[in-house]
Amino acid sequence: MAQMHPRAWQGQSGLRSAPDIRQAAHAVPNASTLEDILHELRVREIELEIQNEELRRVQLTLEESRDRYLDLYEFAPAGYLTLDEKGIIQEINLAGAALLGCERSRLLRRSLCKFIAPDDGDRYHQALSRALKRTEQNSIALKLNRPGDSAFHVQMNCVRVIASDGSVTVRVTLIDINESKRAEAEVENLAFYDSLTQLPNRRLLMERLRQSLASSSRTKRHGAVLFIDLDDFKTLNDTQGHDIGDLLLKSVGNRLLTSVREGDTVARLGGDEFVIMLQDLSENQFEAVSQGRAAAEKILTLLKMPHLLEGHDYRSSGSIGISLYSGTQTSVEELLKHADLALYRAKGAGRGTLKFYDPEMQAAVTARAVLESDLRRGLEGRQFVLRYQRQVNGKGQMVGAEALVRWEHPIRGLLLPEEFIPLTQEKGLIGLLGQWILETACAQLVAWSSEPATAHLTVSINVSAQEFFHPEFVRQTLATIDRIGADPRKLMLEVTESVVLEHMEEALVKIRDLKLRGVSFALDDFGTGYSSLTYLKRLSFDHLKIDRSLVRDVLKDPIDQSIARIVIALGHSLGLQITVEGIETVEQRDFFALDGCQCFQGFLFGHPAPVESLL
Ligand code: C2E
Ligand code: MG
Ligand code: MG
Numbered sequence: 001m002a003q004m005h006p007r008a009w010q011g012q013s014g015l016r017s018a019p020d021i022r023q024a025a026h027a028v029p030n031a032s033t034l035e036d037i038l039h040e041l042r043v044r045e046i047e048l049e050i051q052n053e054e055l056r057r058v059q060l061t062l063e064e065s066r067d068r069y070l071d072l073y074e075f076a077p078a079g080y081l082t083l084d085e086k087g088i089i090q091e092i093n094l095a096g097a098a099l100l101g102c103e104r105s106r107l108l109r110r111s112l113c114k115f116i117a118p119d120d121g122d123r124y125h126q127a128l129s130r131a132l133k134r135t136e137q138n139s140i141a142l143k144l145n146r147p148g149d150s151a152f153h154v155q156m157n158c159v160r161v162i163a164s165d166g167s168v169t170v171r172v173t174l175i176d177i178n179e180s181k182r183a184e185a186e187v188e189n190l191a192f193y194d195s196l197t198q199l200p201n202r203r204l205l206m207e208r209l210r211q212s213l214a215s216s217s218r219t220k221r222h223g224a225v226l227f228i229d230l231d232d233f234k235t236l237n238d239t240q241g242h243d244i245g246d247l248l249l250k251s252v253g254n255r256l257l258t259s260v261r262e263g264d265t266v267a268r269l270g271g272d273e274f275v276i277m278l279q280d281l282s283e284n285q286f287e288a289v290s291q292g293r294a295a296a297e298k299i300l301t302l303l304k305m306p307h308l309l310e311g312h313d314y315r316s317s318g319s320i321g322i323s324l325y326s327g328t329q330t331s332v333e334e335l336l337k338h339a340d341l342a343l344y345r346a347k348g349a350g351r352g353t354l355k356f357y358d359p360e361m362q363a364a365v366t367a368r369a370v371l372e373s374d375l376r377r378g379l380e381g382r383q384f385v386l387r388y389q390r391q392v393n394g395k396g397q398m399v400g401a402e403a404l405v406r407w408e409h410p411i412r413g414l415l416l417p418e419e420f421i422p423l424t425q426e427k428g429l430i431g432l433l434g435q436w437i438l439e440t441a442c443a444q445l446v447a448w449s450s451e452p453a454t455a456h457l458t459v460s461i462n463v464s465a466q467e468f469f470h471p472e473f474v475r476q477t478l479a480t481i482d483r484i485g486a487d488p489r490k491l492m493l494e495v496t497e498s499v500v501l502e503h504m505e506e507a508l509v510k511i512r513d514l515k516l517r518g519v520s521f522a523l524d525d526f527g528t529g530y531s532s533l534t535y536l537k538r539l540s541f542d543h544l545k546i547d548r549s550l551v552r553d554v555l556k557d558p559i560d561q562s563i564a565r566i567v568i569a570l571g572h573s574l575g576l577q578i579t580v581e582g583i584e585t586v587e588q589r590d591f592f593a594l595d596g597c598q599c600f601q602g603f604l605f606g607h608p609a610p611v612e613s614l615l
Contacts, residue, residue: 073093074093074094075093075094075095076093076095077095078095078096078173078174078175078176079092079093079095079096079097079098079099079100079154079172079173079174079175080092080093080095080096080171080172080173080174081093081096081112081171081172081173081174082161082169082170082171082172083112083128083158083169083170083171083172084168084169084170085132085168085169085170086111087111087112087113087125087128087170088109088110088111088112089107089108089109089110089111089112090108090109090169091108092104092107092108095174096174099144099146099152099154099174099176100115100144100146100174101115101144101146101147101148101149101152102115102147112124112172113125114145115144115145115146116142116143116144116145117142117143117144117145117151118145119143120142120143123140123142124140124142124156127140127156127158128158128170131158131159131160131170132160132168132170133160134160138156138157138158138159139155139156139157140155140156141153141154141155141156141177141181142154142155142156144174152176152178153176153177153178153180153181153182154174154175154176154177154178155174155175155177156172156173156174157172157173157175158170158171158172158173159171191203192204192207194267194268194270196246196249196250196268197249197250197253197268198253199253199256199257199266199267199268199274200265200266200267200268201267201268201269202267202269202270204265204267205265205267205269205275205277206332206333206336208265208277209225209277209332209335209336210332212277212279212325213325213327213328213330213332213335214328215279216279216325216326216327216328217326217327217328219280219283220283220326220327221279221280221281221282221283221288221326222281222282222283222285222288222324222325222326223277223278223279223280223281223324223325223326224277224278224281224288224291224292224295224322224323224324224325225275225276225277225278225322225323225325225335225336225338225339226275226276226277226278226292226295226296226299226320226321226322226339227273227274227275227320227321227322227323227336227339227340227342227343228256228273228274228275228276228299228303228318228319228320228343229272229273229274229318229319229320229343229347230248230252230272230303230316230317230318231316231317231318231319231347231351231352232316232317232351233245233248233271233272233316236248236314236316240309240314244309244310244314247307247309247310248307248309248314248316249268249272251307251308251309252272252274252303252307252316252318253266253268253274255299255302255303255305256274256276256299256302258302259276259295259298259299259302260276260278260295261278263279263280264276264277264278264279265277275336275339276295276299278291278292278295281324285324285326288324288326289324289356292322292324292356293322293354293356296320296322296354297354299318299320300317300318300320300352300353300354303316303317303318303352304316304317304352317351317352318352319343319346319347319351319352319353319354320343320346320353320354320355321338321339321340321341321342321343321344321345321346321354321355321356321357322339322342322354322355322356322357323335323336323338323339323342323356323357324356324357338357339357341357342355342356342357343355368423371420371423372423372427374409375420375423375424375427375429376429378407378409379429379432379433379436383407383408383409383410384405384406384407384408384433384436384437385405385406385407385408385610386403386404386405386406386437386440386441386444386611387403387404387405387406387608387609387610388401388402388403388404388444388459388608388609388610388611388614389401389402389404389601389606389607389608389609390601390605390606390614391458391460391579391599391600391601391605392599392600392601392605393598393599393600394593394597394598394600396605398457398605398614398615399456399457399458399599400457400458400459400460400490400492401457401458401459401460401611401614402459402460402461402462402494402601402608403437403440403441403444403459403460403461403462404417404462404608405417405421405433405437406608407419407420421464425464425466428466430464430466430467431466431467431470434463434464434467435476435480437461438461438477438480439480439484441459441461441491442480442481442484442485442486442491443484443486444459444611445457445459445486445487445490445491446484446485446486448490449486449487449490453615454615457490458490458491458492458520459490459491459492460492460493460494460522461491461492461493461494462494462495462524463493463494463495463499464499465495465498465499465502468495468499468507468510469502469503469506473510474510474513474514477493477514477519478514478517481517481519487518488514488517488518488519489518489519489520491519491520492519492520492521492522492542492543493514493519493520493521493522494521494522494523494524494545495507495521495522495523495524496523496524496525497523497525497526497528497535500523500535500539501535504535504538504539507539508538508539511539511540511541512540515540520542520543521539521540521541521542521543522541522542522543522544522545522579523536523539523541523543523544523545523576524545524547525545525547525581526544526545526546526547526567526571527546527547527549527550527563527564527567528547528549533570536570536574537574541576542576542577543576543577543578543579543599544567544571544576544577544578544579545578545579545580545581545601546564546567546568546578546579546580546581546592546597547581547582548581548582548602549582550563550564550567551564551580551581551582551583551584551588551592551602552582554588554591554592555587555588555591561591564591564592564595565595568592568595568596568597572596577598577599578596578597578598578599579597579599579600579601580592580597580599580600580601580602581601581602582601582602582603583600583601583602583603583604583605584602584603584604585604586604588602588604589602589604
C-alpha cells in the first residue's frame with residue numbers, strides 16, 4: 001500500500017484531536033512510533049471503508065430484491081402483501097386485492113384486519129404479532145370478510161422482513177383455500193347430517209347425546225329422548241311414490257324443528273324414524289316426566305295437522321317412545337334402545353300415542369327374549385303336546401275333539417297357547433309347530449280309525465293366518481294327510497274370520513281345494529269380530545263355532561240372547577252346522593239346544609285333556 005503524509009489522511013479519517021490519537025495508540029499495541037500508529041490507523045480506515053462499501057452494496061441488493069419481489073408477485077396467482085408493523089397494507093398485488101374483494105387503490109394504507117372475519121380477528125392478530133417477534137413463518141387458515149361474502153377461506157403465511165434502514169415490515173401471502181374448505185364442510189355435512197332433511201344423523205345424535213349425558217350429570221338436570229315413528233308412512237310411500245314420501249319426511253322434519261327449544265336436537269335416523277333430544281328438563285323426575293309428556297303431546301298434535309304435499313292435503317300421525325335420562329348411568333346406546341322399546345309399545349297401543357320407557361318393559365322384553373330362545377329349543381326338543389277337548393252332540397255323545405296345543409316348558413310349566421302362539425308367529429316358527437300339530441292330529445285319527453268305537457270321531461285343529469296363507473299350505477296339508485294315512489273327511493280345520501278376510505280370494509281357492517279332498521272347515525270364534533254376510537255366503541264353511549263370549553252371558557243379557565239367536569238363524573239359513581263353544585252349565589247347553597244347535601264344546605263336557613282321558 002502506498003505511503004501517505006499523515007496530514008493527508010487526517011481530514012479523511014476524522015482523527016483530529018490528541019485524545020483521538022491516544023485512543024488510536026491504545027488500539028495498536030505493537031506500535032512504537034507515531035508514524036507507525038498513523039500508518040496502522042490508515043490501514044484500518046481503508047478496511048472500514050471497504051466494509052462500508054460492502055454494506056452499501058448489500059443494501060442496494062436488498063432494495064433491488066424488494067422491487068424484484070413486488071415485480072415478481074404482481075401477477076402471481078396468490079395474494080402478496082406487505083404490511084407495516086401495525087398491520088397497515090403498504091403494498092399488495094392484484095391477486096391479493098382480488099382476494100380481499102376491493103380495488104388495490106382502496107386497500108393501500110388500510111388495516112388488513114378490517115378484511116378478516118370478526119370471529120377470526122384474534123387469531124389474525126396473534127399470527128401478526130408472532131411474525132413480528134420471530135423470523136420464522138406463521139401459517140394459519142382464516143376467513144376473510146369480503147363485501148357481500150361473509151366467509152371466504154384463505155391460508156395466510158406471514159414473515160418478518162427487516163430492511164436496511166432498520167424498518168420492519170411483514171410479508172403476507174394469502175392463498176385461496178375456499179374450495180377445499182367447502183369440500184371439507186361438505187364431507188363433514190355428509191358424515192353428520194341426513195341429506196334429505198339436513199337434520200343431524202344418527203352419528204351426530206349419538207355424539208350430542210354423549211355430551212348431554214355428561215352435562216346432565218354435572219347439572220343434575222334430566223334430559224329426554226323421544227323416538228318418533230310415522231304411523232302410516234309405508235302406505236304413503238307405496239301408494240303415492242317415494243317423491244311424495246320424501247316430501248312428507250321433510251315436512252315432518254321442519255315441524256319437529258319448530259316444536260323444540262334452542263339447544264335441543266332433532267335428528268333423523270333413517271326411514272320415517274326421528275329422534276328428539278330434549279335437554280335441561282327439571283331436576284325433579286316427576287316434573288321432567290311431565291315436561292317430556294307435554295313436549296311429546298305437542299309433537300303428536302303437530303304431526304296430525306295436514307301436510308300440503310304437491311297441492312294435496314295429506315294426513316299423517318306419529319307414535320312416540322320416551323326415555324328419560326339423568327347423568328351417565330345409562331349408556332347412549334341403551335337410552336336409544338329404551339326409547340325404541342317404548343315406541344314399540346306406543347305403536348302397539350294404537351296410532352298417535354306416546355309411551356314412556358319403564359324398567360318393567362325391559363323385564364318383559366328380557367322374558368320374551370328368553371322365551372324366544374326357549375321356543376326354538378322347545379320345538380327341537382318336542383316339548384309341545386296336544387290336549388283334546390271333547391265335542392258332543394245334543395245327546396251328549398262325543399262326536400270329535402278339538403286339538404289344543406300346550407307347551408310343557410321345562411321351567412315355567414304348562415304354557416297356554418296365548419302365552420306362546422303370538423311369539424311363534426312373530427318369529428316365523430308357527431309353520432314348524434303347525435306341521436307337528438297336523439302330523440300328531442292325523443296320527444290320532446289313524447289310531448282312532450282302527451277301533452270301531454272311535455272310528456267315527458273327528459279332530460279339529462286351529463290354523464293361523466301365517467300358516468293358511470303359506471303358498472305351500474294346501475299341498476303340504478294334503479301330503480301330510482296322505483303320508484300318515486288319515487281320512488281327510490275326519491279332519492276339520494278351524495280358521496277365524498280375521499284370517500279369511502285378510503285375503504278373501506286366496507282363502508276361497510284354498511278352502512275349495514282342501515274341501516275337494518274331503519277336509520272340512522269351521523269358522524272359529526264367530527261373533528267376536530264384525531261378521532259380514534257376504535263372505536259367509538262365498539266361503540263354503542261346514543261349521544260355525546259360536547264364541548264363548550256370546551255364551552257366557554246369554555242367560556243374563558237379553559241383547560246377547562238376541563245376538564245368539566240371530567247368529568244361529570243365520571248359520572242355519574246358510575246350511576252350516578253350529579258348534580257352541582264354552583258351554584259351562586246345563587242351562588247354557590239347554591238354551592242353545594232349544595234353538596236348534598247340535599254340537600257343543602265346553603268345560604261342562606270336559607276340559608282339554610290328554611287323549612287317553614277322552615274316552
Ligand atoms: P279356540 O280355538 O277358540 O279354542 C278354544 C279355547 O277355549 C281353548 O283355549 C279352550 O281351552 C277354551 N275353552 C274351551 N271350553 C271352555 C269353557 O267352557 N270355558 C272357558 N272359559 N274356556 C273354554 P286354549 O286352549 O287356551 O286356546 C286358546 C286359543 O289358542 C284357541 O282358541 C286357538 O285360537 C289358539 N290355539 C290353540 N291351539 C292352537 C293350535 O294348535 N294352533 C293354533 N294356531 N292356535 C291354537
Ligand atoms: Mg278353535
Ligand atoms: Mg274358538
